[in-house]
Amino acid sequence: MTTLAFAILLVASLAAYALNRRAATTIRDGGARLHSVSNYHGLFALLLMLVPVLVVILIWLVLQGPVVNAMVMWALPAGTLDGLDTGQADLILAEIQSISGGRIFGDPEPWKLAAAAHLTELRELAALGLVLLTALLCLAIMYVARRKVAAGFRARQGVERIISGLMIFCSVAAIFTTVGIVASLAFETYKFLRLVPLTEFLFGLNWEPQIPIRADQIAAAGAFGWLPVIAGTIVITFVAIFIAVPIGLLSAIYLFEFAPKRIRSVAKPLLEILAGVPTVVYGFFAILVVAPAIRSLGASMGIPVAPNTALAAGGVMGIMLVPFISSFADDALSAVPRSMRDGALALGATRAETVLNVLFPAAIPGIVGGVLLAVSRAIGETMIVVMAAGLMANLTLNPLESVTTVTVQIVTLLIGDTSFDNPKTLAAFALGMMLFIVTLIINIFALRIVRKYREAYD
Amino acid sequence: MDALRTVTRDIDTNSTKISARGVQVHYGDTHAIKDVDVDIKERSVTAFIGPSGCGKSTFLRCINRMNDTIDICRVTGDIRIDGDDIYDRSIDPVQLRARVGMVFQKPNPFPKSIYDNVAYGPKIHGLARSRAEMDEIVERSLRRGAIWDEVKDRLHAPGTGLSGGQQQRLCIARAVATDPEVLLMDEPCSALDPIATAQIEELIDTLREKYTVVIVTHSMQQAARVSQKTAFFHLGNLVEYGDTDDIFTNPKDRRTESYISGRIG
Numbered sequence: 101m102t103t104l105a106f107a108i109l110l111v112a113s114l115a116a117y118a119l120n121r122r123a124a125t126t127i128r129d130g131g132a133r134l135h136s137v138s139n140y141h142g143l144f145a146l147l148l149m150l151v152p153v154l155v156v157i158l159i160w161l162v163l164q165g166p167v168v169n170a171m172v173m174w175a176l177p178a179g180t181l182d183g184l185d186t187g188q189a190d191l192i193l194a195e196i197q198s199i200s201g202g203r204i205f206g207d208p209e210p211w212k213l214a215a216a217a218h219l220t221e222l223r224e225l226a227a228l229g230l231v232l233l234t235a236l237l238c239l240a241i242m243y244v245a246r247r248k249v250a251a252g253f254r255a256r257q258g259v260e261r262i263i264s265g266l267m268i269f270c271s272v273a274a275i276f277t278t279v280g281i282v283a284s285l286a287f288e289t290y291k292f293l294r295l296v297p298l299t300e301f302l303f304g305l306n307w308e309p310q311i312p313i314r315a316d317q318i319a320a321a322g323a324f325g326w327l328p329v330i331a332g333t334i335v336i337t338f339v340a341i342f343i344a345v346p347i348g349l350l351s352a353i354y355l356f357e358f359a360p361k362r363i364r365s366v367a368k369p370l371l372e373i374l375a376g377v378p379t380v381v382y383g384f385f386a387i388l389v390v391a392p393a394i395r396s397l398g399a400s401m402g403i404p405v406a407p408n409t410a411l412a413a414g415g416v417m418g419i420m421l422v423p424f425i426s427s428f429a430d431d432a433l434s435a436v437p438r439s440m441r442d443g444a445l446a447l448g449a450t451r452a453e454t455v456l457n458v459l460f461p462a463a464i465p466g467i468v469g470g471v472l473l474a475v476s477r478a479i480g481e482t483m484i485v486v487m488a489a490g491l492m493a494n495l496t497l498n499p500l501e502s503v504t505t506v507t508v509q510i511v512t513l514l515i516g517d518t519s520f521d522n523p524k525t526l527a528a529f530a531l532g533m534m535l536f537i538v539t540l541i542i543n544i545f546a547l548r549i550v551r552k553y554r555e556a557y558d
Numbered sequence: 559m560d561a562l563r564t565v566t567r568d569i570d571t572n573s574t575k576i577s578a579r580g581v582q583v584h585y586g587d588t589h590a591i592k593d594v595d596v597d598i599k600e601r602s603v604t605a606f607i608g609p610s611g612c613g614k615s616t617f618l619r620c621i622n623r624m625n626d627t628i629d630i631c632r633v634t635g636d637i638r639i640d641g642d643d644i645y646d647r648s649i650d651p652v653q654l655r656a657r658v659g660m661v662f663q664k665p666n667p668f669p670k671s672i673y674d675n676v677a678y679g680p681k682i683h684g685l686a687r688s689r690a691e692m693d694e695i696v697e698r699s700l701r702r703g704a705i706w707d708e709v710k711d712r713l714h715a716p717g718t719g720l721s722g723g724q725q726q727r728l729c730i731a732r733a734v735a736t737d738p739e740v741l742l743m744d745e746p747c748s749a750l751d752p753i754a755t756a757q758i759e760e761l762i763d764t765l766r767e768k769y770t771v772v773i774v775t776h777s778m779q780q781a782a783r784v785s786q787k788t789a790f791f792h793l794g795n796l797v798e799y800g801d802t803d804d805i806f807t808n809p810k811d812r813r814t815e816s817y818i819s820g821r822i823g
Contacts, residue, residue: 361629437666439662439664439666440666440669442624442627442660442662442666443667443729443732445627445655446622446624446655446659446660446662446733447655447656447659447678447679447682447732447733447736448653448654448655448679448683448736449652449678449679449682450652457682458678461668461669461670462668
C-alpha cells in the first residue's frame with residue numbers, strides 16, 4: 101500500500117508537469133509572451149507537488165507505527181497492563197505484533213488474538229488513509245499549481261527557490277549530523293569526567309583501564325592518564341610520516357617532472373591501487389611480514405626488539421600514506437603555472453633545479469596542507485594499529501618498543517562486556533573526544549594553509 | 559613612419575649574430591615553421607610580426623631551444639649564434655639559455671623576493687663569487703631593467719606584489735642578470751597597459767646598446783617604434799624580412815602589404 105502511495109505521487113507529479121507545461125504552451129501559442137519558458141511552468145508544478153507530499157508521506161510513515169501501537173495497547177481489556185513495567189508491556193506488544201504477522205507460538209490468550217486482529221485492522225486502515233491522503237493532496241496541489249499558470253507568473257524563480265531550499269536542507273542535515281556526533285561524544289566525556297578528574301586524565305602517566313565491571317571480577321584498581329596512549333599515537337604517527345613524506349614527495353616529483361610517459365602511465369595507476377588496499381590488508385602485511393623482519397634484523401644486530409613494535413605499525417602506515425601524499429604533491433606541483441617552469445628553464449636552470457628551486461617552493465603550501473591531512477589520517481588510523489601495535493600502554497618514545505595508540509584503546513575498551521556507567525567504557529569516549537580535538541586542530545591548520553596557497557595564483 | 563619613433567636610430571653594426579637556414583618545426587603532425595632563413599644583426603632590435611598562429615613565437619623559441627621542453631616538438635635545420643650551431647650535440651641547452659635570455663608574454667616572477675628573482679640566474683650559473691658581487695649584479699640588472707629606483711627600498715619584498723608593468727621589467731632584469739648576448743621577447747607588452755608598454759618600449763631601445771634583441775609583437779606600431787629590422791611571418795613562412803622602414807612603407811610582398819594595412823590577420 102505504501103508503494104501505491106509513492107506510485108500515485110510519481111504519476112501525479114508527472115501529470116502536473118505535463119498539465120502545466122501544456123497550459124503554458126497554450127498561452128504562448130495564443131500570442132502572449134511568457135515570463136518563463138513552459139518547461140519551467142511544468143517543473144514548478146512537479147517540484148511543488150513532489151517535495152511537500154513526499155515530506156507528508158515520510159512523516160506519516162514515521163508516526164504510523166507508534167500511533168498504531170499506542171492505539172492497540174490502549175484498546176486492551178482494562179487492567180491487563182496493571183502492575184507491568186515498560187519492558188513487560190513491550191513484550192506483550194511484540195507478541196501481539198508477531199501474532200498479527202502470522203507467527204503464532206504456543207496458545208495465546210484470546211485477548212491477545214483480538215488485539216492482534218485489531219492491530220491488523222488498524223494497519224490496513226492507516227495504509228488506506230495514507231493512499232487517500234496522498235491522492236487528495238496531489239489533486240489539491242495540482243489544482244493550485246494549474247491555477248498559477250499565467251503569462252506573467254515567474255515559474256523560473258519559483259523553481260529556483262524550491263531547489264535552493266532543497267540544497268539548504270541537505271547541508272543543514274550534514275551539519276546537524278556532525279553536531280549530533282560531537283554532542284554525544286561530549287556528553288559521554290562529561291560523564292567520564294565526573295568519575296575521573298580531568299587532571300588525572302590529562303596529566304596522568306599510567307593507563308590501566310582494565311578495572312572490574314562486576315563485583316566478582318578480579319582486576320586492577322585502574323588508572324586513566326592518557327599520556328602513555330597519546331605518546332604511542334605520536335610515535336607511530338611520527339614513524340609513518342617520516343616514511344611517507346620523503347617517499348611520497350620524491351615519487352611525486354619523479355613522476356611529475358622526470359618520468360618518461362611510459363613509466364608514468366604504469367606507475368600512477370599502481371600508486372592508486374596502493375591507495376585502494378584495505379587497511380586490514382596492510383595490517384596483515386605488518387604482522388606477517390614487517391614485524392618479524394624488523395625483529396630478526398634487530399636480533400642479528402643484537403638489539404632487543406619487541407614483537408609488536410611501533411616501527412612496524414608506523415612503517416606500514418607510512419606506506420599506506422604514500423599515495424595520499426604523492427597525489428597531493430602532484431596536484432600542488434601541477435597547480436604551479438607553466439610560466440614559472442618556462443621562466444626558470446629560460447634562465448638556464450636544469451630540470452632538477454627548476455623543480456627544487458622554483459616549482460617546489462611555489463607548491464610547498466599545498467604540500468604542507470597535504471602532509472598535515474596525512475598526519476590527521478595517521479592519528480585516526482585504527483585497523484593497522486589494532487592488528488600490529490601492542491595493547492600495553494608504555495610511556496616511551498622508542499619506536500622499537502611496543503606501544504598502544506588512542507584508537508587501539510578505544511577499540512579494546514568497547515569490545516566485550518561493557519556497561520555505560522563505569523569509567524572503563526566511558527574512557528573510550530574521552531579518548532575519542534581528545535582524538536577529535538587533536539585532528540580538528542590539525543585539519544584547521546591544514547585547510548588554512550591550503551586556502552592561503554590557493555589565493556597565491558588566482 | 560619616423561613620426562612614430564621615439565628616437566631615430568640606425569643599425570650600429572653590420573655583423574650577424576644569429577643566422578638560421580632551412581629551419582623546419584613540426585608539432586606532432588602540424589608543420590609550424592616552413593623552411594625559414596633569417597640573419598639577425600648584432601646589437602639591434604628585430605621584430606617578428608604576423609597574424610596569430612603564424613609561427614613567430616615558435617621560431618623565437620627555437621633560438622634558445624625552449625621548444626626542447628615540449629615533447630611533441632621537432633626542430634630541424636641550422637641555427638647558428640656567432641657561427642656555432644646551437645643544435646649541435648656539443649651544445650648544452652642549459653648553457654645556451656644562459657646566453658640567450660627570454661622574456662615571456664605574461665610577467666612570470668617567481669614567488670620569491672625581488673632580490674632572489676634577479677639573483678636566481680647568476681646563482682645557478684655561479685656568476686658571483688661573494689655576497690657583495692651578487693648585490694652588484696642584482697643592482698646592475700635592476701638598473702638595466704629600469705626598475706631599480708622603484709624597488710631599491712624593498713628588494714626583499716615578494717616580486718609577485720609588484721604591478722604588471724613592474725613585474726615585466728623585473729623579468730627583463732632577471733633575464734639580463736645572467737649577462738646574455740641575445741634577449742628574446744615574446745609579446746612582452748601584451749598583458750600591460752599603455753603606460754607600462756611605453757616604459758618597456760623605451761627600455762628595449764636602451765637594451766639595444768648591449769644586447770641583440772628579438773621581439774615578437776602583435777602590434778605593428780610597436781614593431782615600427784622599437785625595431786630596426788622586421789620579419790613578417792605568415793602560415794609558418796617567413797614572407798618578408800628587411801629594414802623596418804622598408805617593410806612598413808614599401809612592402810614588396812602582397813601579403814605583407816595586406817597585413818600591415820589591416821586586411822589579413
